[in-house]
Amino acid sequence: EAGVAQSPRYKIIEKRQSVAFWCNPISGHATLYWYQQILGQGPKLLIQFQNNGVVDDSQLPKDRFSAERLKGVDSTLKIQPAKLEDSAVYLCATGLAGREQYFGPGTRLTVT
Amino acid sequence: GQQLNQSPQSMFIQEGEDVSMNCTSSSIFNTWLWYKQDPGEGPVLLIALYKAGELTSNGRLTAQFGITRKDSFLNISASIPSDVGIYFCAGTRNDYKLSFGAGTTVTVRA
Numbered sequence: 001e002a003g004v005a006q007s008p009r010y011k012i013i014e015k016r017q018s019v020a021f022w023c024n025p026i027s028g029h030a031t032l033y034w035y036q037q038i039l040g041q042g043p044k045l046l047i048q049f050q051n052n053g054v055v056d057d058s059q060l061p062k063d064r065f066s067a068e069r070l071k072g073v074d075s076t077l078k079i080q081p082a083k084l085e086d087s088a089v090y091l092c093a094t095g096l097a098g099r100e101q102y103f104g105p106g107t108r109l110t111v112t
Numbered sequence: 113g114q115q116l117n118q119s120p121q122s123m124f125i126q127e128g129e130d131v132s133m134n135c136t137s138s139s140i141f142n143t144w145l146w147y148k149q150d151p152g153e154g155p156v157l158l159i160a161l162y163k164a165g166e167l168t169s170n171g172r173l174t175a176q177f178g179i180t181r182k183d184s185f186l187n188i189s190a191s192i193p194s195d196v197g198i199y200f201c202a203g204t205r206n207d208y209k210l211s212f213g214a215g216t217t218v219t220v221r222a
Contacts, residue, residue, distance in 0.1 A: 004154075033210070042116075042200050042212030043155070056209065091154050093210075100145055101210055103154035 002026065004104035006092050012110045018080035021107045023092030025073065031055075033101060034067055034077045035091040043091055043103075049075060082111045118201050118213030125191050126221050133216045134185040135201030143204040144177050144184040149215075150197045158199075159186070193220050 005024040013019050025032050030051050035043035046065065048055040051072035060067065064083070069075040079086055089108050095101040118135045125131050135144070143162055147155035159170050161177035161184060168175055174187045184203070188195055201213040 006154075040214075042202070042214055043210075044212075045209060048209070056207075093154075100143075100157050100160040102157060103147075105152075106154045108152070 006104035016081040020078045023075045025094035029094035033093040037089040087111045116213040122217040130189045136183040140181040141203035145202045147200045
């Protein structure tokens, strides 16, 4: 069974630029999560989707971050405009509601 | 998310040793998960626990869901060099949101 796919793996941008990350979940997993992991910390939830609907986006900085999950499969997370403090690893995870979550390899974002 | 206190923050162990780390919270959790993260990779699920008192093994790893539902521990037996990495505990409550500890960094002396 293929795991969670994410791209790109690395991205370097200047502040005030925009960036987008892509996630392809494990087949059949209705729940998809985006996390932000700052160096030295555990992942922090940004947004949770159930199929193509948002379940929780209370921790998403909505003035600059947006996410969508079209057709309940792939998802994209966008940052516009980026700030220096957005430098982090962005992790996508998928799973079945209430059960374990499986993570992708992450996208390491550096904002200069 | 809810605060999970993970300890120790780091450990430096001898190859072949048994080691233990734990995770505590002031709140009750319904699920405890243990993940390992290698540099440049996403967390990999090691063990999932769903019942208070549950003891589950995965090879040389053993984890337990505390009877109070406020804690969990992970044991690694007979450490080997590939055990190096950061171990995270995570838990969910009724809302199924996953809260993470800050991680335990494990370094193995060959």
